[in-house]
Amino acid sequence: MRFIGSLIEKLQRHPKRIVFPEGSEPRVLQAARQFRSLRLGAPILLGDRTAIKEAAEKLNINLEGIRIINPATSEDLDNFARRFEALRRAKGIRFEEARAAMLNPNYFGSMMVAMHQADGLVSGTNEVTGSVLRPLFQIIKVAPHFTTASSCMIMEVEDTRFGEEGVMFMADCGVIPEPTVEQLADIAVTTAQLAHKLLNVRPRVAMLSFSTKGSAMHPSVGKMQAATALAIRKAQEHGLEADFDGELQADTALVPDIARRKLPESKVAGRANVLIFPDLNAGNIASKFVQHIARANAYGQIMLGLDRPAADVSRGSNAHDILGVAAIVGVQAIDYKSLYPDAGNHIPGE
Template sequence: MELVEQLIARAKANKQRIVLPEGTEERTLKAANQILTDGVADLIILGNVDEIHELAKQWGLGNIDKATIIDPATSPKKEEYAELLAELRKKKGMTIEEARKKVLDPLYFGCMIIKSGDADGQLAGARNTTGNVLRPALQIIKTAPGITCVSGAMLLLTHAPECGDNGVLVMGDVAVTPVPDANQLAQIAVCTARTAKAVAGIDPRVAMLSFSTKGSAKHEVVDKVVEALGIAKELDPTLKIDGELQADAALVPSVGASKAPGSEIAGKANVLVVPSLEVGNIGYKLVQRLGHATAIGPILQGIARPVNDLSRGCSIDDVYKMIAITANQAIAAKENS
C-alpha cells in the first residue's frame, strides 16, 4: 500500500480544508476522527452540533473537537450563502426563498463554503446518492475550465507489477457518463490523466481502449474512439496518448510491439480510457474480484474543485482514503489554476 501512504504524506504536508456534509453518519465521523488524529486534513463537519458531540462521546472519538463543526440551520453565513446561491441560479429562475431552503441542505451548504473560498473540497455519499452529491457541485462549483463532462476514475492497485506503473493503473470513466460521445470521451481522457498525476503521482501514458487496435476492426464505436483521440490531443497537446488499442496491446510490451509498432504508449499504458461506462464498470470489477486488485474510488473528476462521492456500502477505511484523495486533488487544482 505504498501509494496510499504517499497520498497521506502529501496531504499532511499541505493540509487542505475538506467538508464532510454527512456529519452524523457513523463511518464518516469515525474516519474523520482518525484523519484529525493523524493530521491528514483540516475538516469542516456539517450537522447538528450537539448531536455530533453526543455521537463522538458515545463512540469515544476524542479528536472530533479539532474539526470546525457547523450547523447550516444556525450558521451566521446562511443568509449570505442564500443570496450568493440565488445570484448563481438566477438564470434558472431560483428565488431567494428557494435558495434559503437549499442552503439548509448540508450538500448545498458545503458547496457554498467551497465557492466562497473557505474550503477546498467535499466528500459525501455514505448516505446520499451520486445524483444528490453531484447536483449541488455542478450548480455551484461548476466544471473545470474547458470541461463540460464529469466522470469518475478508479485507482487500481494490482498484483501485476509488469503492468502500468509497478502495477498501479487508473481507469476512467467508471462512474458517471453511460455512453460518452467523442468529445466527452476526449474530456474523460484528459481528466483521467490529470487524476493519475494528482492522485497517483504518475506521469500519465493514456491508452484509448477498444476491441480494435489501429484499424484491425471497422465499426462506428471504433470510429468514435479514433475521433476522441484527435480531440484529446487538441485539448491537451502535451498529453502522451494513443489509440485505438486493445487492452493487451495497451498493457503488454510484446503485444503492443506486434499490434501497434512505433507507438510510445502501446505496452506501456498506465491510464486506461474505456469507450463506455458499461465497459469501465464491468472491467474494474473483474480486475478487482478475479485479480484481487485494490480498487479505490470512484474519484470524481471534471469539477472545478474536488467533490467526491462515496459508495453507500463504504467502510471507515474507504472514507479515510477518499478524504486523503480529495485533499490531493485540491492541492493539484490550486497548482493548475
Template structure:
C-alpha cells in the same frame, strides 16, 4: 511506498480544510477523526451535533479536533443562501428556495467551498452520485479548461500478486453513460491530468476498445479511433494509443505484436473506457477479483475539489478520498 501513502504524505505537507457532508454516519465520523489526528486535513462534519456526539460516544470516538456544524442552525446559512441565490437566480431560484437548500448538508457543504470557507468537499456515503455531482456543478461550477465533469477511479495495485505495482487511473467509470468522440477525448485528457497530478509521473493513455487498430469494423470502434485522433491533436504532449484492446494496452509483448508505432508500449497507466457500462464493469472486476483498491469515484473538471463516495464505502475509503481531495486543492 504505495501511491496512497504518497498522497497522504503530500496532504500532510499542506493540510487542507475538508468538509464531510454526511457527518452523522459512523464511517464519516471515524474517517474525519482519523484525518484530523493524522494531520491530513482540518475536518468539519455536517449534521445534527447531538446525533454526531451520541454516535461517536457509542463507538468510543473522541471528537476533539473536529468541527461540527448543523447547517439548519448555523450563522453561515444566511450568507450562504444569499450566495446560492446570486449563483442560481438566472435559473429561476428564489431567495426562499435558496435559504431552504442552504439548510441541507449537501448544498451547505458545496457553498462553503464556493465561498472559500473550505478547500474541498467529500460526499456520497449516503447521497447518490447524481445528487453529489449535480450540486457540485450548480454551486462550484465547471473549470474553464473543461466543458463537462467526468470521473475516475484511482486503482491501487499494491499486493504481492499484482503483476504491476503502483496506481492506475480508470475513466470514466461513474458519470458519462455513452460519451461521443469529443466527450471521450475530453475524458482522456482530464484523466491524464488526474494521473499526472496525483502520481507525479508521466501519463500513458490507452483508449480501450474491442478492436486494436482496425481489427474490427464498427461504429463504436470508429468513435474510439476518432477520440484518439482528437486527443492527439489537442495534446501532442501525451503518450497515447488507440483504439486498442486491453491486453495490448497493458502487456508489452502483446503491444509489440499488435500496435504499430505504439507510444505506450503496453505500459498504460490511464485506461479510458468507451462507455460507462464498460468502465463500471471493468473497475469492479479488477477490484473484486484482483484485490486492488478502488478509490473514488473522483471528479475531474470542477473549478474546486468535490469528490464522491460509493455508498458501500468504509472509513478507509472516506479517509483516502479526503486525502486525494486535499492534494487536488493544492494544485
C-alpha cells in the same frame, strides 16, 4: 496503501480542510478522525451536532480538532442561500427555495468549497450519485477553459506489473453515460493530468475498445480513434506531456507480451497507466470487477474538470477508502491551478 502513503506525506506538509456532508455516518467519523490524527488538515463534519456527538460516542471517537457545522444554525445559511438564489435565478428559484436547498448538507458543503471555506468535498457514503453531483454541478460547475465534468476511479492492485507500480486511473466510471468524441478527449486529458499530478510520472493513456487498431469495424471504434487524435491535440494545447494510443483492447493496453505481438512500436500498449472507456457502462462495470475480483484498493469517484476539488465515494466504501479519497482531494487542492489554470476565481452569486 503504497499509493495513499505517498499522498499522506505530501498532505502532511500542506494540510487542507475537507468537508464531509455526512457527518454522523460512522465510516465518515472514522475517516475524519484518521484524517486529523495523521495531521492531514482539518476535517469538517456537517449535520446535527447532537447526532454527530452521539454517533462518535458509540464508536469511542474523539472529536477534538474536528469541526462540526449544522447548516440549520450556521451564520452562513442566509448568505449561502442568497448566493444560490442568484446562481439559479434563471431557473426561477426564490430565496425560500434556495434556503431550503442550503439546509441539505451536500448543497451547504458545495457552497463552502465554492466560497473557499473548505478546500475540497467528499460525500456519497449514504447518497446516490445524483444527490452528490447535482449540488456540485449547480454551484461549483466546470473549470475555466474546460467543457466537460467527469470522474475517474483510481485502482491500486497488488500486482505491480500493471499500470504504474500497480496504480491505474480509470475513466469515466461515474458521470457521462454516452460521451461524445470531444467529451472522451476531455476525459482522457483531465485524467492524464490527475495521474501526472498524483504520481509525478508521464501518463500513458489507452483509449479502450473491443478493437485494436482497426481489427474490427463499428461506429464506436471510429469514435475512439477520433477521440484519440483529439486528445493528443488537446494535451498539446494544455502543455501536458503524455502518450495517447487507441483504439486498444484492454489486454493490449495492459499486458506486455500481447502488446509486443500486436503493437511493438506503441509507447502505451502493455504499459498503460490511464484507461479511458468508451462509455459509462464499460467504465463502471470494469472498475467494479477490478475492485472486487482483484481485491483492489479503489478510490473514487474523483471529480474531473470542476472548478474546485470534490469526490463522490461509493456507498460500499469503508473508512479506509474514504480516508484515501480525502487524501487525494486534499493533494489536488494543494495546487489546483496546476490542473486547471484560473480555477477557483469564481465566487457564486457574483
